[in-house]
Amino acid sequence: MNDIVHMQSQFRSDFDRSSVCNFDVEVIEAPTKPLIHQMSRFLLIKKGRGRMKLQGIGYDLRPGTVVSILPWQTSDVIEVAEPLEYYLLKYYFDGINNIVKSFYNIGNDTINLIEQITRHPVIQCDAKHEAVMDELFLQIRKEIGSEIRDKNHDEQNLRNIYLANKLVEIVLQFYRIGGLLEAGGADASHAISNTEIIQYIYNHLSEKLTLKDLSTKFFLCESSVSHYIKSTTGLSFFDLINEMRIGKTINFLLYTDLTMDELAEILGFVDSAHISKVFMSRIGMKASDYRKTYQKVNDICKIKETKASYKIIDYIYRNYMEAMTPKSVADRFHMTTRQLNLILLYQVERNYEDFLNFVRINRGTELLLSTDLSITDIAMAIGYNTVKTFTRNFLKFRLMPPAVFRRTTELQEDDLL
DSSP states (O other): OTTOOEEOOSSSOSSOTTOSEEEEEEEEOSOOOOEEESSEEEEEEEEEEEEEEETTEEEEEOTTEEEEEOTTEEEEEEEEEEEEEEEEEEEOHHHHHHHIIIIIOTTOOOOOHHHHHHHOSEEEOOHHHHHHHHHHHHHHHHHHOSSSOOSOHHHHHHHHHHHHHHHHHHHHHHHHHHHHHHHTTOOOOOOOOTTHHHHHHHHTTTSOOOHHHHHHHHTOOHHHHHHHHHHHHSSOHHHHHHHHHHHHHHHHHHHOOOOHHHHHHHHTOSSHHHHHHHHHHHHSSOHHHHHHHHHHHHHHHTOHHHHHHHHHHHHHHHSTTSOOOHHHHHHHTTSOHHHHHHHHHHHTSSOHHHHHHHHHHHHHHHHHHHOOOOHHHHHHHTTOSOHHHHHHHHHHHHSSOHHHHHHHHHHHHHHHO
16 A cells, blocks of 8 residues: 555654653755654754645744644655754653643643644744743753663663653643644634544544544544545554554553453453553563563652552452442542542543443443343442443443343344354
């Protein structure tokens, strides 16, 4: 397929795959082919003039232009009037987003970096803002220096902390400048483009996405959505989702002791064998080995707040059958119910009630298929007080009553015999 868009590597650096970020200076003298970016990046234009497309939208490039490219966005330079020289900074957006929400957001305010940066992915800095951005980029360049690892592990840890803080500064400066553009009346609206399909999938990985969902969102038939994904990435719809979900898997491996079967259910994989196979294929090491290696790194960094958020998920997952309330869970972890919901919305994109019901209905589905228990007994076993509540939530997640689900599944199995 000649139309397949090349995918950028998921690593910041080809030399050191565990690096926090990578800095480079690049020059473009002619238009480029489209590229899908698995890794986020910033570009700060220093010299030249041209034009690029990001997610199908055209933007002018000139000295002082800063471009933010998020994971799974597509870009290409379509015009070079004068050779473009720019600073290139590759980094892991989800990690920086997590730091902002976990450590810097003291007031627990709603900060949607993805939404704001998506509205204004390219900003034209005035002299003042360009000087600030330029200084931050050069500070990162100076700190990175050579890509050869420092043998002093303490110094390496301090370097990573410094770089992470500078990345947060750049992201927040970009966020604020984009907000100033919006306040000044800059038009941030544009028509929905097919190029947004891939990023939409990435932003909704915790949901049970289907081609039907995407066809409704983007006003296309299912075959057109499927064809676009395949012709653009070379991957099927399901293979693309698996590729993206591995990134989410990594956080759970680092901060929880959930088994692979439990992770498969939470992240939407078929089973533990499926998640293990995809992880090995993409990362090049077993998920269990990855957990043993990198959990030690996070123990050094003492990321207590982030670990606590995953402990909440783990607690709900293991105690779903109990009579839990948002307040009782919040009290257990010494926080308010608002903080509890904010954490869950960030980590699993569901509030407390939705996540608890999600876990319960999954367990109820298993019992419907693997036991002869009555629907009433199943409802009580998974934590519901009435069959009516069980049925209402089952309809929400499975789009049919539990009795119909059990009967339909049994009929399908009989047809296969």
